[in-house]
Amino acid sequence: MRILIWHVHGSWTSAFVRGVHEYLLPLVPGRGPDGRGxxxxxxxxxxxxxxxxxxxxDEPVDVIVYQRPHEIDLAREWLGPRAARLPAVYVEHNTPxxxxxxxxxxxxxxxTITLVHVTHFNELYWDNGRAPTCVIEHGIPDPGHLYSGELPRAGVVVNEPVRRARVAGTDLLPRFAERVPLDVFGMKVEGLPYDTYEDLPQHAMHAExxxxxxxxxxxxxxxxxxALIEAMTLGMPVVALAAxxxxxxxxxxxxxxxxxxxxxxGALADFAADPxxxxQAGKAARAAALARYGLSRFLSDWDELLGQV
Incomplete structure (x- = not known):
């Protein structure tokens, strides 16, 4: 199939484009949010x-994968009248x-457009109305068991830690840092009292x-x-809000x-003190992540849905 899809979420798209299809990624001048390529x-x-x-x-398209409401209008503008006739699904990445x-x-x-949720939690908490829904859980390429845990520190991955403070829990980091030193990966923000690592290539971030x-x-x-699933596949033990x-x-x-x-x-401190x-917890985390969030299952689920639509 030739699938039209916007580059919206890098990690999720990184898994999605590893299927057997051809993936058309819109590109706009300046690589803005409506066409990052x-x-x-x-x-x-x-x-x-x-x-x-x-x-x-001028491009043949078999199916459209939407991820934001306004992409439906963009498709009509960029593809012309055929956009309304093409099969389509909509991926909802976010909690309401x-x-x-x-x-x-x-x-x-x-x-007419199937609403695909990435978690059962999302399908449960959104009011989906009369839209047909399904859940296709995340899948990620296996980065390998890279864990050494040589540094008695905690790693955190979060982009836009200031704007998303309540959502991402960044406001909680000072309380955690009282027990264990923190390293924050993602988007660097001046003034955070932690070592930060900005925009590393994915493989370099995984290694660090x-x-x-x-x-x-x-x-x-x-x-x-x-990032939580990726950390688990790396072989890291995880400490997370039960949310x-x-x-x-x-x-x-x-x-x-x-x-x-x-x-x-306390759990962070215990793990930091007991390599x-x-x-052992990291090995269990990796096994659980590979069993549930493996790439082959993810791509198989998507092939089944795309074949149906």
Whole structure:
């Protein structure tokens, strides 16, 4: 198939474009959010091909994968009348915001585009209306068991840590840092009292992250951070807020989940002080992540859905 898809979420797209299809990635001048083209910090196959937006009318397209409501209008503008006739699905990456029990999804009022949630939590908490829904859980390429845990520190991955402070739990980091030194990976922000690592290529970030003794996932409200799954596949033990889908993703033997900050801080300190225990929990985390979030299952689920639509 020839699949039109926007580069919105780098880690998720990195898994999606590893299928057997051809992936058309819109490109706009300046690589703005409506047309980033190929990723810079991820290693994508040649089948993921960027196409200038003004040449899409000449490209054969079999199916469209939307991820933001306005992409439906962009497709109509860039593809012309055929956009309305093409099969399409919509991937919802995010948890609902606002008055959550009553949050109605933007596609809830239609029944022709399947709404694909990335977690069962999301499908449960969004008001999907009459839209057909399904859940295709995350899948990631296996980075390998890179864990050494040589540094008795905690690694955290978070972009936009200031704007997303409550969502990402960045406001909690000072309380954790009282017990264990923290290294923050993602988007660097001046003034954070931690060592930060900005915009590393994915393989370099994985190698650096795996040197830390334990992974900290402080997110209050996210579907299921792919960085958490990646850390688990690296072989890292994890300490996470018991929120959203994390309670389904992390088995007890792989780390510690709690809504009590002092319990999580204590778990970080315990892992930092006990390399053997950390290594054993990390092995369990890797096994659990590969069993549930393997790339082959993810791509198989997507092939089945795309074949149906």
């Amino acid at each position: 190929r990723a810079v910090t991820y290693d994508w196959p040649d089948s993921a091909r960027e196409v200038p937006w003004d040449r899409l009318r 915001v606002g008055d959550v029990p009553r949050t109605r999804h933007p596609l809830a009022g239609q029944s 992250l795996a040197r830390r003794r334990v992974y900290l996932h402080p997110y209050r409200w996210t579907s299921l951070g792919l 959203t889908e994390a309670i389904e993703a992390v088995p007890p033997e792989a780390g510690v989940l709690s809504t009590k900050v002092h319990v999580l801080a 053997e225990r950390a290594s």
